[in-house]
Amino acid sequence: AQRVTQPEKLLSVFKGAPVELKCNYSYSGSPELFWYVQYSRQRLQLLLRHISRESIKGFTADLNKGETSFHLKKPFAQEEDSAMYYCALSTDGGATNKLIFGTGTLLAVQP
């Protein structure tokens, strides 16, 4: 079954500390992975996608097909990074843009 697992419901770090939000997926084909973010009182929005291989707001994520992971990393957390983060998987090559989401990780950056 196609699935996305985010093992941590809550990750609390201090400002300036490194952050790693974990995401593992289950899919035997060629996946497309995304990170979506939801800031307080805002709508869900795309943070980054693995095919772009870019850094957004200091965040990066590398697709590791061997470990079926797509962890989100940032070397120095900022208070404004506090938000709900969802990892999402697309498996149909863009035919429908159907996304399979994980349960999300709430990142809390303490001052």
Place this chain on the structure above:
Amino acid sequence: ETGVTQSPTHLIKTRGQQVTLRCSSQSGHNTVSWYQQALGQGPQFIFQYYREEENGRGNFPPRFSGLQFPNYSSELNVNALELDDSALYLCASSLLLSGSVEQFFGPGTRLTVL
């Protein structure tokens, strides 16, 4: 360019009733997807409409149905409401060409079934 809007913001219904939720896609987008987000869970794909035709469906029963109109608006209809249908319903629009593209989400409609 305006964003994705949804109405109503909140809705309370009783078991067995029917409900219609509305979404206005971003101008120029030819695809709208609907997701159900239960409390503490990630969004779950219900179905997608592309150029007014259903183009993919998740694991939801037929009492969940939809419509997409030429004016970038769309509807999600749920018949015979059950208590478990209580959730946040999100619509997301995108321009489907080839390859996965960014989906733009609306703020959601919070449905409570009593």
